[in-house]
Amino acid sequence: MTIGIVMLVHADLDRAAQVARHWETHGCPVVIHVDRRVPRDQYNAFAKSLSDLANVKFSTRFKCEWGTWSLVAAAQAASELMLAGFPDVGHVFLSSGSCLPLRPVHEMVSYLEARPRTDFIESATTDDVPWTVGGLDAERFTLRFPFSWKKNRNLFDRYVALQRMVRFRRKIPKGIVPHLGSQWWCLTRQTLSAILEDQDRPMYDAYFKRVWIPDESYFQTLVRMYSTNVESRSLTLSKFDFQGKPHIFYDDHLQLLRRSDCFVARKIWPQANKLYETFLAGPDGSLNNTEPNPGKIDRIFAKALERRTRGRAGLYMQSRYPRDGWENGKTCAPYSVFEGFSDIFENFEPWLAKAAGSRVHGHLFAPEKVEFAGRQSVYSGGLSDSAKQRDYDPKVFLSNLIWNTRGERQCFQFGPKDNQDINWFMAMDPNAQISVITGAWAVSLFKWNQNFSEVRKAAAYYQKVESSHLDILRSPYTKARIRIWSMADFIEAPMEPLQIIMDEIAPKTFRRLTEAPKMVDLKGFGQFLQNLKNQGMHPHLMGDFPVESDLQLPQTKRRKPYLVK
Structure with a gap:
């Protein structure tokens, strides 16, 4: 058994090619989806640079945009090609062009071989997740979102307000309970094929096409219908700030990434040469069975988040200064x-x-x-x-x-x-x-x-x-x-x-x-x-001063010295 890597690529094709070659040369077949917005000449050069690798294939291209169905369609097409072209694949790992493996590939293979029936995907109901950003939790499943949040924000907001005003609610397909989670998952062949080959898939696809940010809910919801063992976590290390934007890892995060013991990290800065050289050229030593533990670095991210949002008491910074009440203490000391x-x-x-x-x-x-x-x-x-x-x-x-x-x-x-x-x-x-x-x-x-x-x-x-x-x-x-x-x-x-x-x-x-x-x-x-x-002015703040006998500071009498016998 081996792992199949599905890569969704839209930029920095040279780095994506470097990572894809790393996966393939270590025994993992790779299926790559390249955003259709990438110019044809760049796509051809990218495909040609990997043409010497037998286990690298390219799937049908879709024009992808954040928060739209196109991202799910790209993952579906690449996954179907992976399952059809590589029968030895036991797990399919979804990644992006900015993902970087942090541990030797054989450690990840051994880890998944020991868990042949386990699906790794973050999957939680809307009542259980505190991190949804944008004001839409359960409503993302009951309203329609035909307009792009990024390109047509005005139409997006007005259409949402209209649906709320008329109390419009979409009917959720029978048998599914909406779940949310990270887009980056690792599913078993059995679960993924059951999702893609379900006879009711046209109904589910039609429903999720009008869900807001379906790439964070489609697989996360349907996996609950077919999987017998769901680990509600991602094997990909990805951190987000208080605005829902992903943290970017740079060269100076090298030791931080090593401490996490995670198999893959996202999102890596394309110019982080030290990270790519270290993790892609590292020797495959003895097997390390350490469990991925991103919690080791959660404290650092929490501290960074607090510093960014609250800052240091009494020290004003550009991101908070114009907004009254955003300061973390007006001054720093008594x-x-x-x-x-x-x-x-x-x-x-x-x-x-x-x-x-x-x-x-x-x-x-x-x-x-x-x-x-x-x-x-x-x-x-x-x-x-x-x-x-x-x-x-x-x-x-x-x-x-x-x-x-x-x-x-x-x-x-x-x-x-x-x-x-x-x-x-x-x-x-x-x-x-x-x-x-x-x-x-x-x-x-x-x-x-x-x-x-x-x-x-x-x-x-x-x-x-x-x-x-x-x-x-x-x-x-x-x-x-x-x-x-x-x-x-x-x-x-x-x-x-x-x-x-x-x-x-x-x-x-x-x-x-x-x-x-x-x-x-x-x-x-x-x-x-x-x-x-x-003269007509009443000085009431001084208290009651007598006119004739002026108050004076009491004199402290000095005590006479005495001896103790």
Whole structure:
């Protein structure tokens, strides 16, 4: 007994001839179907290059197109010629011109000889397959598809919609249960001949001619009627991406293909010279009875698929960037945003950098320029302090900053004077830790040496901006870690909120804060707020400040030293 190889070829005829010669010289007869769209002169040259091989034949040519009946007709014609011309064939193996044998032919022959009644074909009902792509599962068997999905997509979609609207349903021939699976199969002579010689074949052919992608359902369905032992898997290694497109194997996949222990792989890049030279010229050593196991490399493909569809957190790529929600995380690492802290504390940035051991910036979204730590003009990754460049896309600026400084926590100041286009981005970022002292921006106005009418106008504007920002932070869609204190509540007892923030920034330090940063002088601030009220502007974000006795930072009393005897 031997194996008959049916090859469906439409391009790269030189590679197909190389593989066909390999099969034939190792004792496997080959029947080749060449797409009728291949020019006659190329076909003649291809046939002539194999004319010295007695066991290579060419079948009737059909004009093949993806997803149409022509692919099934080509496989039928080639299989009929194989069964009629080579009576010693026990199994018929369907392959394409881009398939490449990965193991010595005699290993595959021995493997199939040990399983003379087993048909290897992926065959599953529509309820059991999660990988159908295109929105048509059971409907591919109950609707009609006279138009090409690739050439006449508009007509295809409109005709499907029309059939759905009128609730049209085709009658499935009695006795068959539709199944789906890979086009590439290996069937026993008994099963394949039973399918091709069935007296009801004209009825089945007429039905499947109007099924969508019949090459993935014709043999997969009919094999269930005749086979006594179906292994629902293909002996051909073929991998598909999330869009249903086949993965192409290149030279650098050599070791990956070897690890699979599969007999044949598809789809091989025509210029993969190393793959063809290695697998077609390899010596036939001792018999290897290893079971084909494509699962060995499934983990790698799954990882590649995840990288392609999800990418790395916080790293934007061309295929996902224009589509909102396709990013795998808005940023790649946690960062902290402080609102109002630099207004009520003197030298807050250096204090925080020392206490938390993090990189602390000023107002990264200040209107004049970007205030990087140390006020650098160019920061990690070539980020400029130019406000114009930053404001071209503030989201990209922040995500780049976090990406470029991976491994080091970034902290920066924010307030109503800054560019507010970044508000929703930060609020919906799970990596963001946002701490807000509401109304603290009024401290800078309190010390602003301008006419009070200008101060009142600015206060009204900043309060409106911060109120909108707080609405975003309190939105049910917010994913960031948010902590909000009014200014009055915060300065009454600042150590507790500062300790909470520090525990989140540096949880491994296990260090208690012994002192707070120095607070600015707020003497007269309560009267300042009352003056704003008297002028018709109600500063409600600061909390309740008494007019006469101004709140001050509590002084921590030093305990007297004592001795233990």
